[in-house]
Each structure stands twice: as structure tokens, then as C-alpha cells.
Amino acid sequence: MEEISREADSAEAQKYLIFMILEKRYALPSRIISEVAALEKVFPLPLVPPFVRGIINRYSIPYALVDVSLILGGDSAQGSKVIVFKEETDRLALLIDDVVDFADLPPSALMDVDQEAGAAANLVRAFFEWKGNPVFCLESDELLRHIQQEA
Amino acid sequence: MRYFVCAFDDFQVGVPAECMERIIAMDAHPDEAGDRNFCISLAALCGQKETDAPHGLVLKSGRSPAVVLLTPKIQTDMELPDAELRAFPRSLAAFLRYFRGAFLDASGMILALDPETIIKDIP
Numbered sequence: 387m388e389e390i391s392r393e394a395d396s397a398e399a400q401k402y403l404i405f406m407i408l409e410k411r412y413a414l415p416s417r418i419i420s421e422v423a424a425l426e427k428v429f430p431l432p433l434v435p436p437f438v439r440g441i442i443n444r445y446s447i448p449y450a451l452v453d454v455s456l457i458l459g460g461d462s463a464q465g466s467k468v469i470v471f472k473e474e475t476d477r478l479a480l481l482i483d484d485v486v487d488f489a490d491l492p493p494s495a496l497m498d499v500d501q502e503a504g505a506a507a508n509l510v511r512a513f514f515e516w517k518g519n520p521v522f523c524l525e526s527d528e529l530l531r532h533i534q535q536e537a
Numbered sequence: 538m539r540y541f542v543c544a545f546d547d548f549q550v551g552v553p554a555e556c557m558e559r560i561i562a563m564d565a566h567p568d569e570a571g572d573r574n575f576c577i578s579l580a581a582l583c584g585q586k587e588t589d590a591p592h593g594l595v596l597k598s599g600r601s602p603a604v605v606l607l608t609p610k611i612q613t614d615m616e617l618p619d620a621e622l623r624a625f626p627r628s629l630a631a632f633l634r635y636f637r638g639a640f641l642d643a644s645g646m647i648l649a650l651d652p653e654t655i656i657k658d659i660p
Binding site for chain 1: 621625641645646648
């Protein structure tokens with residue numbers, strides 16, 4: 387039975403990109419990520435919330451640069467890199483400090499995060515341990531919902 | 538399409554010439570502001586602090602009184618190809634509903650205003 391369960395876990399294992407923002411480790415499923423790039427020029431936008439830092443130019447296509455740290459109630463990130471989402475998710479890029487690692491994880495490796503009150507709480511619902519450190523999984527759907535709700 | 542471009546501190550806005558009837562120098566015709574026309578401040582529309590508005594762009598609206606967009610100094614007019622106009626990410630569309638999209642190159646970004654949506658929203 388345990389063997390069957392292990393096989394199921396392996397079949398459903400998902401690759402995550404682990405990255406740092408302000409000394410904390412976060413992860414996103416790699417299937418939604420198009421690339422990681424150095425942060426270049428940011429073009430500020432009017433009328434958007436402070437966590438949208440502006441537009442970045444990826445191959446002449448505008449991507450919204452999002453500071454997740456601000457949404458989560460922290461300080462503004464000082465990142466030097468961006469995680470660029472695949473266009474089918476939305477044209478978003480997250481400001482990060484650096485990439486840490488890749489991890490292949492079965493669903494059983496994810497543990498629930500104690501939910502705190504607040505609109506941004508759903509952005510992180512699960513975490514896992516990676517090389518002795520907690521890594522918080524960002525919910526990309528909730529991120530999109532949160533941005534749109536601010537409008 | 539030809540655009541009249543004006544600048545705020547952090548970004549530039551292009552107003553499509555095809556949506557305009559004429560440009561008024563507001564200093565020379567201060568009476569064009571106020572009661573005679575329906576004036577909209579581009580600075581307020583963009584959530585910016587009010588600046589001098591030396592130019593009034595009379596929009597094609599079919600309305601009376603005329604709709605005048607008060608803008609900072611028009612810095613230039615330029616031809617920007619429609620094919621290079623890029624839509625905003627879907628998540629930002631609701632914030633930027635008064636813009637058609639952006640022209641983007643290595644040197645900068647111009648936000649293309651959508652006067653038709655502005656006029657539709659006038660009660």
C-alpha cells in the first residue's frame with residue numbers, strides 16, 4: 387500500500403522553482419514560469435497599486451512587475467532579478483532577489499500554512515522544508531485575483 | 538497613427554490625433570476653460586498632482602458643450618505604428634481602462650490614451 391502511495395506521489399510530483407525575496411524562500415510551480423532574467427529598466431505606471439512597480443519590456447511585450455513582498459505586508463523588495471510568467475497565465479513578472487534551487491516535490495511534501503487574517507493570506511497556503519529551510523508556495527491564481535480585486 | 542505626446546514625472550501619454558478636433562493654447566484663450574466647455578484634467582485622470590495645463594485638446598465627441606482635455610505642455614507629435622501598440626497585461630486592464638495600451642522600446646514607454654472610453658464615461 388505504501389508502495390502504491392509512493393508511486394502515485396512520484397507520478398504527481400511537481401517541479402518548483404525556489405527563490406529568495408528579502409531573506410525568505412518562496413516557490414512557484416515551474417510549469418507557469420517562462421524565464422528568470424536580470425531586472426532591467428522599469429517604466430512606472432499611473433493608477434496601479436504600489437505593489438505593481440511598473441512595466442518591464444520583455445521582447446517588446448509589456449509585463450507588469452509585481453512586488454510580492456508588499457502584498458504580503460513586508461518591505462518593498464530590492465530585487466535584481468525577475469521571474470517571468472508564461473503568457474497564458476498573464477503577462478506578470480515577480481521581483482526577486484535570486485533563484486535558490488529547483489525541487490521535485492510530491493503533493494504529500496506540502497504542509498498547510500496557518501492562515502492569518504487579511505486579503506493577502508491566501509497567497510501562501512502551503513510550505514515545504516528544503517535543505518532545512520521553510521519554503522512558502524505562492525498561489526499564482528490568488529496573486530492574479532488579488533491584483534484584479536485592487537482595481 | 539499620429540499622437541500628441543505630453544510628459545508627467547514618470548511616464549508619457551500620447552493622445553491620438555484622430556480623436557481630436559483641435560488644440561487650444563489655454564493661456565491665449567483662458568475663456569475656453571470652465572463654463573463654456575466640459576473640461577477634463579489629464580493629470581487628474583492619471584492620478585497625478587495638478588500641473589499647469591497650457592494646452593486644451595478638443596476631443597471629437599459630438600457633444601455640446603465640447604469636451605476639452607487639459608494637458609501639460611504637448612512636447613511633440615509623432616507617428617506611432619498601430620502594429621506596435623501593445624495591450625497591457627490582463628490583470629492591469631481595469632486600472633488602465635482609459636488607455637488603449639503602450640508603445641514600448643528600449644528608450645521609453647508612451648501610454649496611448651483612449652479618448653473614446655473617456656467620452657463614454659461622461660454622464
